[in-house]
Amino acid sequence: MSTQRSTPSPAPRRSSATLQQVADAAGVSLATASRVLNGSARIVNAELSEHVREVATRLRYVSHGPAQALARATTSLVGLLVHDVNDPYFSAIAAGAMRVARERDLLVMVANTYREPVLELDYITRLGAQRARAILVAGSPPVDPALAEPLRERLLDYQQGGGRVVTIGDQGPEIDAVLPANVQGAREAALHLTGLGHREIGMVVGPRGLVTIADRSEGFRRGLTESAGDPVVVHEIEGAFTRDGGYDATRRLLAEHPGVTAVFAMADVMAIGALAALREAGRRVPADVSLVGFDDLPICADLMPALTTVRVDTEGMGEQAMRMVVESPAEDAEGEGRTVVHSATELIVRGSTAPAA
Amino acid sequence: MSTQRSTPSPAPRRSSATLQQVADAAGVSLATASRVLNGSARIVNAELSEHVREVATRLRYVSHGPAQALARATTSLVGLLVHDVNDPYFSAIAAGAMRVARERDLLVMVANTYREPVLELDYITRLGAQRARAILVAGSPPVDPALAEPLRERLLDYQQGGGRVVTIGDQGPEIDAVLPANVQGAREAALHLTGLGHREIGMVVGPRGLVTIADRSEGFRRGLTESAGDPVVVHEIEGAFTRDGGYDATRRLLAEHPGVTAVFAMADVMAIGALAALREAGRRVPADVSLVGFDDLPICADLMPALTTVRVDTEGMGEQAMRMVVESPAEDAEGEGRTVVHSATELIVRGSTAPAA
DNA sequence: TCGGCACTGGAAAGCGCTTTCCGAACCCGT
């Protein structure tokens, strides 16, 4: 990148008017101005009200958020923690959440945690310091309770401080959550594959330490056991939760178990890598090997072949989570208990799966 | 989605300790506590300092952002306006920006504007009200000055109020910007295609009202005029700046001009749609028709065939923009003028282009 | 006609923090 500076310009640094100035200019008290301009319960005479509003406009008055937050002891900021906005799974969640936030006049602070516990904890603290009204946490927690505990603890802390927490993925008791039906979805994928006659199947799994992966694995295996006919051999290979992770894992899978006729990748991003690996290995999809993904990213339909996958309503989950933030505001204070919303999954059959050869 | 509530739980709603309480508990003054806990210029005795810190930890003190913002007259919040985080182009920008923000201890408020002027203006106002330290605006402004003016005006307003503005895309004088080399990139795409002997080319353009599109069109046409050999016939078809927009436009293109041997789609998302349309029309890529995109989204390499495209360093632009926010903080106040950073583009040749039949 | 009430505007007390200004304590050189 190259930088360049051009001609100077005048710079009158005027900071915007205060409520007091508006009140003075309008000849009313600070209290009245406040009531007129920033939605109060108390009602002000229409005429006066109009006058104040005019003056405010003329003076280009803009309310001071931090001051309001201080006086009201609440903000309109909501935090959203995602592993990585640049991953379509999470950007869809973010988009959904932001849509609802917009309707509710909330501002969303998004942070990438890259699944790093330190970052997660740090962001929660920072959001707490900003007195964010709520925190949404998207992304699978670790299976190991010892690893999950610190995050959970911090969230509980924040929640006790009066903040609202909603997670997409199960962070345990007392924390509201919206959960995709991972087990169920994976089970359907398994039934689909065995139904097509596949008897040697590769599972390209993401980091086993994640609950999401554990659930999808479990669901898939459960589905396999339910299948009629000959017993199924399954090979499980782990890779990073990315395109390259799927690519590498699939290469290893093919090297070690050349006989597989189907591959189940535990996320579409991984499936994309798997597809590349299969192609590279000269396996035709679906003629030689069938491939199933998970998530149903928008791109799936445009892959060649189009990817059979399990649809997750990511955007819907983001919306739902954000809705919960506002709609049961005092849930915990009421001692009511935890709210859990389940989001259904659905197998979408496309061109990447076919009967076993 | 189905909802369910489970067992109740106790709910002691304790809000976190204040600085005053920490000071009292530590037996020091408010001022000292403040100096110890929230980085002040003044230094406090190491021993005392340690003591205060201990007490603060014990009391689980968390600084109150809004109060600090009020007292300091500045915040650590930065706004980021994007057309849609769910579009990989923008999510990459967001990821880049957030990475740098993280380093600088800034919190990023992301908002989707869906290219709706009303939303853009509204968000800027709201960010201004929150006293966001800076606003990043990603996305092409309209070509029509009458349409671009309101946004520009509002940004200038905000800037005058002491906020920092950096745009990705040119919002005109006095507003710092980082600009992708759209013209240059498109020109290269044209040269590549004509170099392969294509003489009847389709341009699948996005909304003509956008500067980005105008620039890419211009660059492409310029490249065509520079080509050696026979004159080139070019057909321009407009579509929405999405996958479906590209799909529809390409279908129309093929219907009206079946003779095209190459298509230049002005964004990869559109190219993906174009690819689908070509496939559907029975045209082999690249044997019958060559295809070039723009942006180099990560998925491009995994399409079939892999997409020849013009790489834009989206993530780098996001980083750069965020860096500018912090690194020349008082640029406008100094009357220095505008800073413009150019981000290079590069033609990436992959499998979707081949010599004309 | 008059007491009482509903209504509405204003004064003032914070909300939690930063920072300026003071003054006490301490160190040094002479």
Add this chain to the structure above:
DNA sequence: ACGGGTTCGGAAAGCGCTTTCCAGTGCCGA
């Protein structure tokens, strides 16, 4: 041993706003 300079903790004045409480007005019924 003493004056001047340097440190460093504390008191207090805000930052811009909300909201409680109070007081003035006008209206009602009796």
